[in-house]
Amino acid sequence: LCSLLSVPLDVKLLLTVRYFLQRLSLKGKVKWRSNATDLTELKCPIKWNVQRRCGYRNSLIILDSLLTTFFFLTISFFLSPFTIALHRLILSTFSRMNTNSSDEFFQATNHAEQTFRxxxxxxxxxxxxxxxxxxxxxxxxxxxxxxxxxxxxxxxxxxxxxxxxxxxxxxxxxxxxxxxxxxxxxxxxxxxxxxxxxxxxxxxxxxxxxxxxxxxxxxxxxxxxxxxxxxxxxxxxxxxxxxxxxxxxxxxxxxxxxxxxxxxxxxxxxxxxxxxxxxxxxxxxxxxxxxxxxxxxxxxxxxxxxxxxxxxxxxxxxxxxxxxxxxxxxxxxxxxxxxxxxxxxxxxxxxxxxxxxxxxxxxxxxxxKPRKSTVGALYAVGGMDATKGSTTIEKYDLRTNTWVQVGVMNGRRLQFGVAVIDNKLYVVGGRDGLKTSNMVECYNPISKVWSTMPPMSTHRHGLGIAVLEGPMYAVGGHDGWSYLNTVERWDPQARQWNYVASMSTPRSTMGVTALNGKLFAVGGRDGSSCLRSMECFDPHTNKWSMCAPMAKRRGGVGVATYNNFLYAVGGHDAPASNHCSRLSDCVERYDPKTDTWTTVSSLSVPRDAVGVCLLGDRLYAVGGYDGQSYLNTVESYDAQNNEWTEEVPLNIGRAGACVVVVKLP
CATH class of the missing domain: 3.30.710.10 (Potassium Channel Kv1.1; Chain A)
Structure with a gap:
């Protein structure tokens, strides 16, 4: 057999099997160890109850013969050819390494160039x-x-x-x-x-x-x-x-x-x-x-x-x-x-x-549907971010579908208002973290130059800003001591602020917008709770009147108008003293003809202090706060299909950012 197999390992394996069987018939425990120097020691304790009877010993002899035959056939037909081939490959490789160690390879660097030449x-x-x-x-x-x-x-x-x-x-x-x-x-x-x-x-x-x-x-x-x-x-x-x-x-x-x-x-x-x-x-x-x-x-x-x-x-x-x-x-x-x-x-x-x-x-x-270039660009100004107050201004271009930083405010402002007059941004009021401001600044997006304007008569943060038939209105807010119901109007020709009729209810963090020749103040907080109520101002009679209330209380609500409807988006409905506010993804639509509110498709996520603005034929909800982080996500509302669609995000998360549209020449 050794001569036939020609491989020492095969012989050792066969002899080991036979030795193993002999040990089984003699002892209750078996210790098997290969004499091959390239194998590790293997000890296999097996408990046997050996009955030293002749019949049993004869059975072991028969089993010995059968297993010997089985291993012989297996090793001869399967293990031996593979082992021989492996040995020959290793020997051949070492032989070539020893005899051809001085061989070299040459790579011509310009061979292809010379050939094509x-x-x-x-x-x-x-x-x-x-x-x-x-x-x-x-x-x-x-x-x-x-x-x-x-x-x-x-x-x-x-x-x-x-x-x-x-x-x-x-x-x-x-x-x-x-x-x-x-x-x-x-x-x-x-x-x-x-x-x-x-x-x-x-x-x-x-x-x-x-x-x-x-x-x-x-x-x-x-x-x-x-x-x-x-x-x-x-x-x-x-x-x-x-x-x-x-x-x-x-x-x-x-x-x-x-x-x-x-x-x-x-x-x-x-x-x-x-x-x-x-x-x-x-x-x-x-x-x-x-x-x-x-x-x-x-x-x-x-x-x-x-x-x-x-x-x-x-x-x-x-x-x-x-x-x-x-x-x-x-x-x-x-x-x-x-x-x-x-x-x-x-x-x-x-x-x-x-x-x-x-x-x-x-x-x-x-x-x-307006073409993209005719609707202007969306500007997101300031807001609360991870640094506790962003001063940057980002612009969204519908044609390129990108947000780009285009400017920086002169200082930190929170809870301020922004309006657009003659394609310029007016930044009004707010607070710097310590005190409430009455300051007004104007930003020219073409020259990127800031200029100081006459201040408001009252210091305000959390105010609402809107333009109605030319003049700009600063509505409600908080002066650092109390919630306000007073309203000031900026006359761009006279370049001065004048008081107009006060609201019936003090409001801060409400939404303010213009629709059908009237000014609407939506929701907000009065110091004790968030509000469902809405009132509108007629500049021709200088009077405020109450409108139908919303279905939900909302502070930090975003508002915008489209196709003669007013939309109230997101916000929170918890009491003013509760900072763990319940946030809203609810969106309601107001029809001034019927003085009724209707609930429409909800936002994809709750957004408090969300910026809302109309760009083209869609409402854009920009940033906000979801209870854990300041959001950089943006979604737009298609009124025809009553659905919100995710848009390209801001560069940084912002809550309370003022969002407006500027139509540049």
Whole structure:
């Protein structure tokens, strides 16, 4: 057996098994130990009750024979071949390590370069060339191997069972000859000349030949050449070639520079289908919808004879309800529009939107949705954060969908108010952590300069601020000693503050907003509890009157108006002395026509001291406090679908931030 197996380990294993069986028949405990020097000692105590009877001993002999046969077969057919192979592999490896220890490997650093240089020499002398590319009147020799190594197009052609794989001459239809010659030269040298006059033909040929590296560098070159005079052409070309990155960059450039683009010949020469693509975009950077309408009319008048027939179709992409009423009246009497039934239908829809403002919720459509650039930018000012009071100002741009820090307040303020007059931010009152302020500052978001304004007559924090028909109102709050019901009005012409009628109830941390020519003060705290009540101020009678109360008590409530409704969002409903307030995710909507409140879809999370503002056709709930942390999350409300959607978050968490919209020129 030892001779057959040829492996010492196998023999030792077999002998050990036999020895093990013999020990079983003699002792009650077995200690097994391999004599192999490469194995660890193994002791296996097994209790046996040995009956020293002949019949039992005969059974052990039979068992010994059976197990010996079993292990022999197993080791012979399974263990031995593997062990022999393993031994031979180890011996072979050590043998080579001992005999070839002086072997070396050499790696040529410029081998590929020298090889391709030699191939280029063959090409120049037309040696060993095995294919002739024909483009127009030009015949370009090449080597199939080189072309296949660089171009997926040629690789598929020469390695597949197609006719061209065996042809010596291949016609390249629709390829510019000079562009093809440049790309063949690139295949051998890796060098390519990019010129403004030939870049488009070069890119078109590279797209056909599937030269990804060349496509990328050509697209990058064209991106650098973008200008209002050529961006439309590059955009169309990228679309035709399937260059998605170039198409997106050219499209975004066109949207951003639309006012300059429409002054160029390319715009006037656009086909109707391309005009539709432009007019249907939400991302056009214009100050108002009228600018887009005037651009369309300029395009129509350039070739009025052929383009007037498309006016009804194209006018559907203009958001006519957002045009000034006077312009709509002028268009109704314009023969170009009055003779077209589709135009008349669209004009009537827009006129109804203006004539029946109380029915606007019923008239909502894609044509009533403002474009992103026309709604302005959302500003979040200050608020409580992890540092116990942020001084930063963040701006949200709907077109880029990003929050960016744009300024810093002159000092720490908490529970202040902000209003927008003439596209400037007025920061009013508040407290710095020690004392309550009556200070007013004005921030110009264009120049990013702060200026000091005349102070209020009363020191206030937790006040509400709103603009109504020109003047700005500072409502209620706390003066550091007591809750206030007094109201001051800022006259921008006279540049002074004057008292108006006081509220019926002292209020702090309430929501204040303007709707239908009146000022509304919603909820808040009066020193003993949070309030459900709401009252409104009529500036023409200088009187406050009570309105229907909300379903829930709310302090730290955010308010905003949309489509002639007032929305009360979030807040807390605990007593003023209880700092572990019960926070609310509830949202209620007030209809001034019926003087009733309705509960609508709740916020995704409870938000106390939440900033709420209308941007475009959505209400934005910004930041707040959830009982554990200051939130940087933002969500927006779609009134048509009655649902909240998560938006891009603030850069830092803020509670009590003042959120307003500024429309910059």
């Amino acid at each position: 030699k191939m280029e020499t063959y090409l120049q002398h037309k040696q060993l060339c095995d294919v002739l590319l024909i483009a127009g009147d030009h015949k370009i020799p090449a080597h199939r191997l080189v072309l296949s190594a660089v171009s997926d197009y040629f690789a598929a052609m020469f390695t597949s069972d197609v006719r061209e794989a065996k042809q010596e001459e291949i016609k390249m239809e629709g390829v510019d000859p000079e562009a093809l010659r440049s790309l063949v030269h690139f295949a051998y040298t890796g060098v390519l000349e990019l010129k403004e006059e030939t870049i488009e033909s070069l890119l078109a040929a590279a797209c056909l030949l599937q030269l990804s590296q060349v496509i990328q560098v050509c697209c990058n070159f064209l991106m650098k050449q973008l200008h209002p005079s050529n961006c439309l052409g590059i955009r169309s070309f990228a679309d035709a070639q399937g260059c998605v990155d170039l198409l997106n960059v050219a499209h975004n450039y066109t949207m951003e520079h639309f006012l300059e683009v429409i002054q160029n010949q390319e715009f006037l020469l656009l086909p109707t289908a391309e005009i539709v693509k432009l007019l249907s975009s939400d991302d056009i950077n214009v100050p108002d919808e009228e600018t887009i309408f005037q651009a369309l009319m300029m395009w129509v008048r350039y070739d009025v004879q052929h383009r007037q027939q498309d006016l009804g179709v194209l006018l559907a992409y203009i958001r006519l309800p957002l045009l000034p009423p006077q312009l709509l009246a002028d268009l109704e009497n314009n023969k170009m529009f009055s003779d077209d039934l589709e135009c008349q239908k669209l004009l009537m829809e827009a006129m109804k939107y203006h004539l029946l403002p109380e029915r606007r919720p019923m008239f909502q459509s894609p044509r009533t």
